[in-house]
Amino acid sequence: MPSLDDLRKRITSVKSTQKITKAMKMVAAAKLRKAQENAEKGRPYSEKMNNIILNLSAGVSDPQSAPKLLVGSGKENVHLCVVLTSDRGLCGGFNSNIIKKAKNYFEKIQKEGKSLKIITVGSKGYDQLKRQYGNSIIENISFKESKNINYFDAAKVGNLIIEKFQNEEFDFCTIFFNKFKNVISQIPQAQQIIPLENENKDKDEKLESSYEFEPDEDEILSNLLPKNISTQIFKAMLENSASEQGSRMTAMDNATRNAGDLVDKLTIQYNRSRQAAITKELIEIISGAESL
Amino acid sequence: MDQFNLEIISPEKSFLTKSDTEEVVIPAVEGYMGILKDHIPLISFLKPGIIDVRSKNETLNYYVDDGIVEFKDNTLSILTSNIFDLKEMDKNKVDKIVKDAEEGLKKENIKDHERYILDQKIEVLNSIKSN
Numbered sequence: 063m064p065s066l067d068d069l070r071k072r073i074t075s076v077k078s079t080q081k082i083t084k085a086m087k088m089v090a091a092a093k094l095r096k097a098q099e100n101a102e103k104g105r106p107y108s109e110k111m112n113n114i115i116l117n118l119s120a121g122v123s124d125p126q127s128a129p130k131l132l133v134g135s136g137k138e139n140v141h142l143c144v145v146l147t148s149d150r151g152l153c154g155g156f157n158s159n160i161i162k163k164a165k166n167y168f169e170k171i172q173k174e175g176k177s178l179k180i181i182t183v184g185s186k187g188y189d190q191l192k193r194q195y196g197n198s199i200i201e202n203i204s205f206k207e208s209k210n211i212n213y214f215d216a217a218k219v220g221n222l223i224i225e226k227f228q229n230e231e232f233d234f235c236t237i238f239f240n241k242f243k244n245v246i247s248q249i250p251q252a253q254q255i256i257p258l259e260n261e262n263k264d265k266d267e268k269l270e271s272s273y274e275f276e277p278d279e280d281e282i283l284s285n286l287l288p289k290n291i292s293t294q295i296f297k298a299m300l301e302n303s304a305s306e307q308g309s310r311m312t313a314m315d316n317a318t319r320n321a322g323d324l325v326d327k328l329t330i331q332y333n334r335s336r337q338a339a340i341t342k343e344l345i346e347i348i349s350g351a352e353s354l
Numbered sequence: 355m356d357q358f359n360l361e362i363i364s365p366e367k368s369f370l371t372k373s374d375t376e377e378v379v380i381p382a383v384e385g386y387m388g389i390l391k392d393h394i395p396l397i398s399f400l401k402p403g404i405i406d407v408r409s410k411n412e413t414l415n416y417y418v419d420d421g422i423v424e425f426k427d428n429t430l431s432i433l434t435s436n437i438f439d440l441k442e443m444d445k446n447k448v449d450k451i452v453k454d455a456e457e458g459l460k461k462e463n464i465k466d467h468e469r470y471i472l473d474q475k476i477e478v479l480n481s482i483k484s485n
Contacts, residue, residue, distance in 0.1 A: 103367040
């Protein structure tokens with residue numbers, strides 16, 4: 063049985079923790095709105111880019127001459143995985159969900175006997191992966207310094223990937239991130255960016271390919287594809303940041319509520335033991351008086 | 355004059371949307387290109403230059419570094435990561451970009467294509483300054 067003093071101390075400490083989690087929730091909520099706005103604003107660009115590439119690739123007749131970024135290098139030996147996580151913790155299952163998804167994929171690849179290379183973006187992902195997959199991690203990038211997500215950071219990652227592809231260091235590239243669905247649910251995603259996967263393949267839409275190209279198609283494609291990679295990464299980063307704030311908000315909301323429950327429970331326990339002490343004293347006085 | 359839609363989109367946001375555009379002149383890789391309503395579907399690239407947007411009441415000018423242009427169904431979409439309103443470009447800003455470009459030119463292993471783009475950039479920016 064803890065003493066009254068201990069209980070009082072415990073209650074104060076839980077209360078101050080609650081204050082912190084509450085503040086973090088508020089901050090996350092404010093940041094979430096901005097991040098969500100950014101993610102929504104960024105969508106038209108990547109959608110448009112995707113559309114143009116689809117229109118273009120529909121016109122490519124000969125896969126032999128098509129750029130390798132579109133059709134792949136023809137081999138399937140080395141897989142590069144880019145795992146995008148946050149730089150900060152205390153955001154619920156946000157990072158773990160991405161890592162879980164990525165680890166499943168890693169295992170599958172290793173079972174198939176293919177080699178694996180990993181680039182981590184964000185320090186949390188690196189921390190969680192370095193023990194098990196430390197040898198496979200070839201690069202660890204973190205944008206702790208940049209306050210907002212900007213396109214140049216994404217382009218840095220994109221250029222790194224393209225450079226490695228051109229040096230034939232890998233054949234497949236997949237990015238892992240959390241897609242922002244709403245505040246409560248974020249869905250970990252694996253998206254293959256090299257070779258480019260056609261998401262609307264099953265739709266079987268007849269695309270108009272009566273475009274005028276200037277310069278010719280091949281040149282446009284080989285110019286556009288590297289940009290598309292950066293754009294996809296940028297999109298992933300935007301989705302990720304909205305998801306991170308949403309996830310943190312929910313986590314901190316839960317923590318605040320749990321702290322409240324704990325304070326209630328402790329207060330009852332405190333009051334009970336205080337009452338018990340008083341009753342005990344009274345009994346002592348009464349029985350002392352009776353014995354006289 | 356007949357009007358068509360214009361959207362300029364940057365990765366961060368939708369930069370400009372207009373539905374009363376009459377003519378747009380874009381700096382395509384193979385030369386400046388004027389676009390009017392009912393142009394045939396087109397995909398092209400931009401080189402550093404000035405985008406000139408003309409509508410009935412106003413004329414807007416933007417400087418772009420690069421970008422992709424698509425024209426389809428009377429909608430002109432310009433995707434670009436670097437775009438500035440000419441009115442907001444002061445001398446310092448222009449000087450800074452020119453300086454960066456000149457630094458780039460000094461590198462030894464520069465490709466012909468890059469050199470061409472950078473030359474273009476400097477030329478366009480200098481013409482902005484002199485105006």
